[in-house]
Amino acid sequence: MAAITSRLARARVRLARRRTxxxxxxxxxxxxxxxxxxxxxxxxxxxxxxxxxxxxxxxILLGYTGLVSFGHAAFFGLGAYLVAYTTLGVTNNLLVTxxxxxxxxxxxxxxxxFFAIRTSGIxxxxxxxxxxxxxxxxxxxxxxxxxxxDGLSGVARxxxxxxxxxxxxxxxxxxxxxVLAFFIFSWWFLRRVxxxxxxxxxxxxxxxxxxxLALGYNTFRYKMAAFVIAGVFAGVAGMLLxxxxxxxxxxxxYWTTSGQVMIMLxxxxxxxxxxxxLGAAVIRLLPNYLSTxxxxxxxxxxxxxxxxxxFAPRGIMGxxxxxxxxxxxxxHSAD
Amino acid sequence: MAVNNVSIAVEAGERxxxxxxxxxxxxxxxNLLSGELRPLSGHIFLDxxxxxxxxxxxxARLGIGRTFQRNNLFLGLTVYENxxxxxxxRLGLASRWLRPARTFExxxxxxxxxxxxxxxxxxxxEPAGSLSYGEQRQLEIALALAMRPRVLLLDEPTAGMSPxxxxxxxxxxxxxxxxxxxxxxxxxxxxxFSLADRITVLHYGQxxxxxxxxxxxxxxxxxxxxxxxx
Numbered sequence: 001m002a003a004i005t006s007r008l009a010r011a012r013v014r015l016a017r018r019r020t021x022x023x024x025x026x027x028x029x030x031x032x033x034x035x036x037x038x039x040x041x042x043x044x045x046x047x048x049x050x051x052x053x054x055x056x057x058x059x060i061l062l063g064y065t066g067l068v069s070f071g072h073a074a075f076f077g078l079g080a081y082l083v084a085y086t087t088l089g090v091t092n093n094l095l096v097t098x099x100x101x102x103x104x105x106x107x108x109x110x111x112x113x114f115f116a117i118r119t120s121g122i123x124x125x126x127x128x129x130x131x132x133x134x135x136x137x138x139x140x141x142x143x144x145x146x147x148x149x150d151g152l153s154g155v156a157r158x159x160x161x162x163x164x165x166x167x168x169x170x171x172x173x174x175x176x177x178x179v180l181a182f183f184i185f186s187w188w189f190l191r192r193v194x195x196x197x198x199x200x201x202x203x204x205x206x207x208x209x210x211x212x213l214a215l216g217y218n219t220f221r222y223k224m225a226a227f228v229i230a231g232v233f234a235g236v237a238g239m240l241l242x243x244x245x246x247x248x249x250x251x252x253x254y255w256t257t258s259g260q261v262m263i264m265l266x267x268x269x270x271x272x273x274x275x276x277x278l279g280a281a282v283i284r285l286l287p288n289y290l291s292t293x294x295x296x297x298x299x300x301x302x303x304x305x306x307x308x309x310x311f312a313p314r315g316i317m318g319x320x321x322x323x324x325x326x327x328x329x330x331x332h333s334a335d
Numbered sequence: 336m337a338v339n340n341v342s343i344a345v346e347a348g349e350r351x352x353x354x355x356x357x358x359x360x361x362x363x364x365x366n367l368l369s370g371e372l373r374p375l376s377g378h379i380f381l382d383x384x385x386x387x388x389x390x391x392x393x394x395a396r397l398g399i400g401r402t403f404q405r406n407n408l409f410l411g412l413t414v415y416e417n418x419x420x421x422x423x424x425r426l427g428l429a430s431r432w433l434r435p436a437r438t439f440e441x442x443x444x445x446x447x448x449x450x451x452x453x454x455x456x457x458x459x460x461e462p463a464g465s466l467s468y469g470e471q472r473q474l475e476i477a478l479a480l481a482m483r484p485r486v487l488l489l490d491e492p493t494a495g496m497s498p499x500x501x502x503x504x505x506x507x508x509x510x511x512x513x514x515x516x517x518x519x520x521x522x523x524x525x526x527x528f529s530l531a532d533r534i535t536v537l538h539y540g541q542x543x544x545x546x547x548x549x550x551x552x553x554x555x556x557x558x559x560x561x562x563x564x565x
Binding site: 207 | 410
């Protein structure tokens with residue numbers, strides 16, 4: 001027994017050390033990034049980070065719990081409209097807008113989840129899609145509040161502060177650092193959740209819900225919790241995007257947004273948390289890169305997605321795993 | 336009716352075998368006890384407490400553990416992770432959401448300990464799906480035992496096992512403490528007679544005999560039902 005636990009412990013230490021170096025390097029690159037790139041590339045980085053948060057949030061639901069939601073844009077868009085409405089009507093102070101977004105999306109997730117989580121599989125897919133489309137429909141029609149199909153514009157960049165001490169994230173660079181901070185926090189927080197006993201329970205539900213019930217787990221509550229966490233982080237992502245573009249649009253609620261984030265997950269690799277980040281980068285950056293070479297970049301993007309589904313269903317992370325396994329196998333056969 | 340007018344009383348600490356030909360309703364009976372199925376009529380009591388309206392997860396928390404006839408594991412997860420899910424629930428850690436699971440030392444110790452008890456320590460980090468059938472059966476039992484149940488429903492624990500594996504399994508089951516009440520569905524009569532205090536025989540969903548092994552062995556109705564059984 002001692003031999004196993006010490007082997008496990010050694011492997012963990014090795015992994016943790018390697019990881020720490022990687023992370024430190026990445027953080028460093030991220031911190032100096034605004035000073036070494038052009039403004040357009042900085043904007044792209046901001047978009048990627050925002051969609052990375054959005055994608056990670058869906059991974060909790062889809063990748064870890066196995067709940068395939070086709071309506072995740074509901075929370076993304078809800079966050080967008082909540083921050084737009086609050087900023088235009090009350091204040092752009094994050095100390096107000098952030099709690100509004102968090103509370104609003106959490107509440108919506110509790111209500112939607114209460115009904116949706118009674119279903120599973122294809123029915124869950126349809127119920128979540130319906131919920132998002134319902135919000136989209138409200139956004140289009142309730143023009144007095146939502147600006148109708150035009151959405152809400154003129155949303156000021158966020159500020160943070162109390163009384164006289166206040167800082168506004170007006171410039172692209174300062175907003176980049178704000179988004180980076182949100183991203184790092186989201187990454188850290190969701191990583192902790194996923195590695196916790198609760199996170200393992202989610203995986204258990206994904207793998208075999210009946211067995212989880214037989215072990216005494218109230219799986220409904222776990223699924224609800226996952227749904228709310230996912231919804232809140234999606235809402236925060238929606239908030240950041242709206243603050244970036246200074247505009248909340250009905251498209252933020254539309255099923256194509258739900259679809260886009262699902263594609264990010266599949267391309268990156270579900271159930272890995274890192275995968276969605278990579279997927280967000282690929283799906284946001286590829287069109288930009290491709291459109292300089294061809295008008296048919298959407299076709300290329302579609303083909304890329306199909307190729308992934310056919311040959312690399314576990315996404316980039318899956319390919320990386322396979323690459324690593326081959327490396328290990330070669331090591332072992334060389335002994 | 337898969338289970339028709341079945342009335343059974345099991346004493347605490349008893350080892351009760353449920354036998355009968357295929358299709359007699361034995362697994363259905365277990366499903367009624369563990370809550371996967373609701374009875375059309377009738378009541379189920381655990382220690383004088385009515386549990387009939389309770390869903391499976393609540394019955395599990397009251398101490399009803401079970402194994403399944405067909406392996407019902409977390410095939411994509413490792414042996415360690417399978418057992419961890421069972422143990423963390425019992426230890427009340429399952430809703431801890433901000434501390435990595437691996438930092439809970441008592442969890443780790445118990446998982447490794449249980450795996451070792453069942454001879455699975457060599458396969459701890461293999462995915463459950465890659466285990467041999469016998470090893471998977473052992474993991475089935477490990478998951479049920481991890482809950483430290485008061486009542487353990489074992490559904491054909493030795494099914495598909497070689498004589499050697501069967502002997503090991505019987506030894507392990509016999510070694511379980513008497514504060515665990517066992518209900519065992521079995522087809523292997525040697526296993527039944529070496530473990531059971533009492534035997535209940537089901538046929539077409541009804542109880543046709545109920546008593547100590549010697550009584551049941553000589554019961555003409557039972558012999559009739561089993562004549563012609565391979």
